[in-house]
Amino acid sequence: MNPIAARSAPSDPESVERWYASATVRNSPRIVVPDITQGEYIFPRSRQPLSEHPIVTGLGEDAISFVLTQSAYRYMYEIGLLETRYVIDCALNIVNNEIKGASDNEKREALAIVIDEGYHAYVALDFILQMKALSGVQPVEVPDTNGNLDAVRRAFEVLPQHMHHDFQLISVCLAEHTLTKDLLSIGREKDATRTFTQVMTDHVSDEGRHANYFARLTKAHWARLPDATKTVIATLLPSYLDDYLAGDPERGFDRKVLSAYGLAESQVSRVIDETHETYLASMNGYITKTKANLVKLLQRVGIMDFPAARAAFLAHEASAALTSTIRAA
Numbered sequence: 001m002n003p004i005a006a007r008s009a010p011s012d013p014e015s016v017e018r019w020y021a022s023a024t025v026r027n028s029p030r031i032v033v034p035d036i037t038q039g040e041y042i043f044p045r046s047r048q049p050l051s052e053h054p055i056v057t058g059l060g061e062d063a064i065s066f067v068l069t070q071s072a073y074r075y076m077y078e079i080g081l082l083e084t085r086y087v088i089d090c091a092l093n094i095v096n097n098e099i100k101g102a103s104d105n106e107k108r109e110a111l112a113i114v115i116d117e118g119y120h121a122y123v124a125l126d127f128i129l130q131m132k133a134l135s136g137v138q139p140v141e142v143p144d145t146n147g148n149l150d151a152v153r154r155a156f157e158v159l160p161q162h163m164h165h166d167f168q169l170i171s172v173c174l175a176e177h178t179l180t181k182d183l184l185s186i187g188r189e190k191d192a193t194r195t196f197t198q199v200m201t202d203h204v205s206d207e208g209r210h211a212n213y214f215a216r217l218t219k220a221h222w223a224r225l226p227d228a229t230k231t232v233i234a235t236l237l238p239s240y241l242d243d244y245l246a247g248d249p250e251r252g253f254d255r256k257v258l259s260a261y262g263l264a265e266s267q268v269s270r271v272i273d274e275t276h277e278t279y280l281a282s283m284n285g286y287i288t289k290t291k292a293n294l295v296k297l298l299q300r301v302g303i304m305d306f307p308a309a310r311a312a313f314l315a316h317e318a319s320a321a322l323t324s325t326i327r328a329a
């Protein structure tokens with residue numbers, strides 16, 4: 001046994017041992033993307049209704065694979081963006097006291113998260129590069145932002161500068177919680193290749209730890225904030241959740257994918273129209289479920305105990321209900 005590697009100090013929190021023992025960056029072999037053969041797909045078909053439309057299936061396996069390959073590219077690029085532009089930045093802000101109040105133990109855990117997230121972004125890009133080499137298919141787009149990052153940017157535009165880091169911690173706490181549930185859910189889909197599922201299950205094994213860490217830190221941080229800051233952030237939270245979770249009812253990505261495969265404009269419109277109900281049902285179901293989970297999380301970290309937060313959500317729900325009543329009339 002290596003005495004240096006084996007030794008841990010009696011004062012170490014359980015998180016240290018756990019990270020050395022179970023972090024995927026320390027324990028997982030490289031994920032090798034298989035050469036997809038007929039009947040196996042790189043991305044779950046159940047998550048991309050385009051792949052089941054008769055016009056697409058009528059074009060054969062190559063068209064189905066193309067559509068799913070594009071979805072896999074997008075999923076992996078979005079993971080990379082979230083990690084490198086958002087979570088790592090927040091964790092480094094904890095380490096460097098831009099987000100104030102973390103203990104040295106908490107900073108060490110934040111550094112573990114920087115390493116984990118850097119590895120997740122690495123795995124995602126490695127997956128993309130292997131897919132490109134195997135399929136010869138180029139991504140229809142390489143995103144440089146996503147709905148979450150855009151919503152945070154818009155929140156920063158309305159928040160005073162000195163509250164940005166406080167808000168960043170809360171928004172990352174929300175995002176890490178959502179990501180954990182999303183990865184669990186997509187990893188359970190049965191109709192994708194085992195390799196895709198493996199990336200999801202490896203990733204989620206780290207994310208549960210991250211989600212707990214950010215919840216703990218957010219709870220402590222929120223308790224330390226002055227009431228004036230709490231009031232401003234709490235008032236923004238309901239509309240921030242709407243903005244952050246908004247999907248794309250225009251389906252710009254789906255249209256681009258179909259056009260890139262060579263479908264005529266009229267065929268693209270037909271596929272979009274005929275899959276739209278399924279798409280919207282899935283998008284709206286996701287938004288409702290996720291929002292309910294996030295409100296529970298806000299309760300767990302103490303934010304909903306603050307009167308202005310409760311009042312803001314109640315007012316928002318009342319106005320949302322009113323809006324739908326007016327729309328229905």
Ligand SMILES: [Fe+2]
Binds near residue numbers: 083116117203206207
């Ligand atoms: Fe991650």
Ligand SMILES: [Fe+2]
Binds near residue numbers: 117
């Ligand atoms: Fe994470």
